[in-house]
Amino acid sequence: MPEKRTEPWVMASMSELLSFARAMEQEAVDGYVALAARMRTERRPDLAAVFERLIAEEEGHLGKVDQWLGGRAPEPVDLSEPLFDDEGAGIVAPELLTSYRAFSMAVRNEERAFVFWTYAAAHAPSEEIRQAAERLAREELGHVATLRRERRRAFHEMRRAEPDSVRGDLPSLERRLLELLRHHPSAPGARAERLRGLANEALERATALSEAPPGETPLLGHVPENVPGRLVPLCEFLLDCYLDLAERGSDEAGRARMQTFASEMIRCLYAAREL
Structure with a gap:
């Protein structure tokens, strides 16, 4: 398989871009298939079911890329640094795994894919490739x-009530960040x-947000209570807020504004995790 001679986010052609997109989705499918198989072997059908839901989600993404390819065979690509990371779920004792941890791992993988495609858009050599990379970033x-x-649903199933909590507002939380x-x-x-x-x-x-509060x-x-004092949890919480507000938005401009803030927060979260 030929090595990619440019950095992984520089796509030379639409064919290469779509081939990378397909390889990334297939990598995720394969990862979740392996985890589901392990959970069945370890007699954890509850977690096998979680990973099977993730397989179905990723296969849906893969189907969209295949539609975009329009029947053309993808090019061979070299994912020398795979984006999918099971974060130890493949080797950790199954008793230590929870649905919340499984979905957290899936979230972080999707966030990495989002960052990948935003970089690809920023370094695109043509308008067509830039628009395609931006479309893939929006999908992610x-x-x-x-x-x-x-x-969030898995978390609330684990803990129906959080005793130590406070009411917050976005401008104050952003100033804390x-x-x-x-x-x-x-x-x-x-x-x-x-x-x-x-x-x-x-x-x-x-x-x-102070000048024009959202919904x-x-x-x-x-x-x-412990979220405002810690960088990564605060980024996580703000990202959830912006994504929730984007879904609830009643007008296109408001939704786009919250999606922009969510995009910035993913980049901030990505940087915070590297510290």
Whole structure:
């Protein structure tokens, strides 16, 4: 199989872009098939059922890419650094796995795919490829929203009530995110510069949300007490809020605004996890 000589997000042609999209979806299907098989072997039919739902979801994504290919055979591609990561679910004791953890892993895989396609769009050599990569990024954002809903449901099944919670508002939470980003003990250089950029985005969102508040989301009525003090959980919570508001939006401009904030928050979350 020939190696890709450019960075993985630089797509030279539509054929290469669609071939990468298909390879990524197939990689996810294969990963969940292996996990479902292991859960059946370990006599955990509850978790096998969760992974089978994820298989069905990914096969649906794969079918969309095949439709886009229009019957053409995909090119061979080299996923030398696979995007799908089972995060140890394939080897950890099944007693330590939960549906919440399974959906959390699926969410993070979809977020990685979203980041991949946003980079592909940013580095696209033509308008056609840029638009296609942006379309794939939007698809992944939709997948993120679906799986995060499933994860929330799994969480509430585990814990029907969170005793230590407070009511929150988005501008205050964004300002808290700004503080955490500005005061994070990061290494100097590119990483510190990246955090400054993310902090500026948080400030811009806080200002915009104060000047033009969005609709209501029930998530803000139940902010776990430990979320505002920790970078990754705060990013996770804000992302859930923006995705929920995007789904509830009654007008296109409002939905697009929340989707933009969700996209920024995924990038912030991705950076926070690397710290």
